[in-house]
Amino acid sequence: MSEAISEQVSDESLTRVLLIDDSKVMRKSALKMLGADFDVVVAEDGEQGLAMIKADASILVVFTDLNMPKINGYQVLEAVRTSQDEGIRNLPVIVVTGAENDDEAKEQALNKGATDFITKPFNSTDLKARAHAHANYQRNTQTLQQSAAVDSLTGLGNERSFLEQLDKDLSFVARHHNNISILMLEVDDFNELFLKIGRKGADSLLQQVAKVLTKSVRKEDGLGRLGLARFAVSLPTAGEEGARHLAQRICKAVAGFKATLRGESLSISVSVGLHVPGGDIQVEQRNRYLEQAELCLKKAIKAGGNQVQALVQAASDGQVPVTDFSIDHLLESLAEFGAEAINDQIPLALQRLLPLWQALDADQRAALQSQLQSA
Structure with a gap:
């Protein structure tokens, strides 16, 4: 011992x-x-x-x-x-x-x-x-x-109050058969910035990001701080185009921050994950919607930051307003959250893969079917 x-x-x-x-x-x-x-x-x-x-x-x-x-x-x-x-x-x-x-x-x-x-x-x-x-x-x-319902540092809603607001927004758009978009964003390389500028400077930076978010969203939108340098926005009735434009505007505003340390300029930016759920919106699926937004955020960070990555799912009327759908994203979701998280995307994935299947010859199809049976 x-x-x-x-x-x-x-x-x-x-x-x-x-x-x-x-x-x-x-x-x-x-x-x-x-x-x-x-x-x-x-x-x-x-x-x-x-x-x-x-x-x-x-x-x-x-x-x-x-x-x-x-x-x-x-x-x-x-x-x-x-x-x-x-x-x-x-x-x-x-x-x-x-x-x-x-x-x-x-x-x-x-x-x-x-x-x-x-x-x-x-x-x-x-x-x-x-x-x-x-x-x-x-x-x-x-x-x-x-x-409390308010984050003491930024004045935004804290995680609990944001989730409560998101539930209300999901319920509203479900009743009115409308869209909803969810943004999740994070200050890039925040830990490294903290080491350079200290706690006071880091707190001031988070407050400035919160001000950008507050000025950018509508009165009816939900806004909260979910973690150290992570924020989320709920955009009821907003479709992909408006949500993407907002996310890009936030990125541009934060990238425009002018900060220096001992005469050297500091690079400050945010990464944004955007998820626009498709099909019938359900309050019970709230956590899954957030997980998809988080996966998009991780992709944006991995790609170098200061950018927007989105997942826009198929609408319930059969139209497919999907611009950023990818098999890689689907596999990441499957690995991290399980099969239930991707159920509504499987038909679209099969539709996207159909041309590949049609391009295979008989021997290749037989070999693939054999692999599937033995998996």
Whole structure:
């Protein structure tokens, strides 16, 4: 059993606090000072600390040293602040500084998202005061977030409120036999940008993207922040042409951001996935529609970013307004989400493949049928 695991104190009635420090003396001191009031868990380096943060949602406060092997404190801060998990992203991280950490080191930690600092050697009173203050703040914040409908950073709807709005939009267009388009977009290379411009700059960038989205959409459209640098737009009654035009306009607006770092211009862009469902729109299929938009987003990112990739499915009246349909996309959907996700696209796929089948000679058809039977 590792030392980090054996030193854990298991008491679910107490607030859980994590200390990350490669010094055994510091870990034992923290356990002694906080053990009576908190459920203290410890890690001996940043790698182990991050693994514990990801695995344990009950951790409310993190104390971390800066200079550690494997993953240091700066990297811990970067990983926490760029996490897709909102709970992890908002964790209070208190940096434990020593004589070797000068003002420049503290400034760097602050820029990467440090919540507070405490200096070695710390005493029991200071350590407890910070642990209590940040744990209470985190607990209150989590309570507010559970009932809130607005993302505190951007002012847009949060994920829960966006999904509720999307359900309403799907219900509306289903009743009126109308179109709906769904956009999913993400800031390209956001983690790298975060490392360059720091938390303050990254937050400002996300706020600017949110402003572009707010100005671009109609009053009846749904808009929300789904993750660290990911947003979604619901466009009830909008068809492919209008939705694609909007997505391209958003890309152009963000690419026009003028940002510099130490005299060098920064490249900022977004990738957009567009999905226009076909057939009879169903509220129960909401997650599948989002999955298709996400697949398109991944294709846009993979293709280099700053572009729009779309999947427009066959309409219920038999017309096929499909421009970006591809067998590769269909296979990606099958691999990631299973056969149910592509059921309504199989007839179109067979229609597209029919000319290939017709081009085969008798021997090739027989060989293909044999392969299908043995598969």
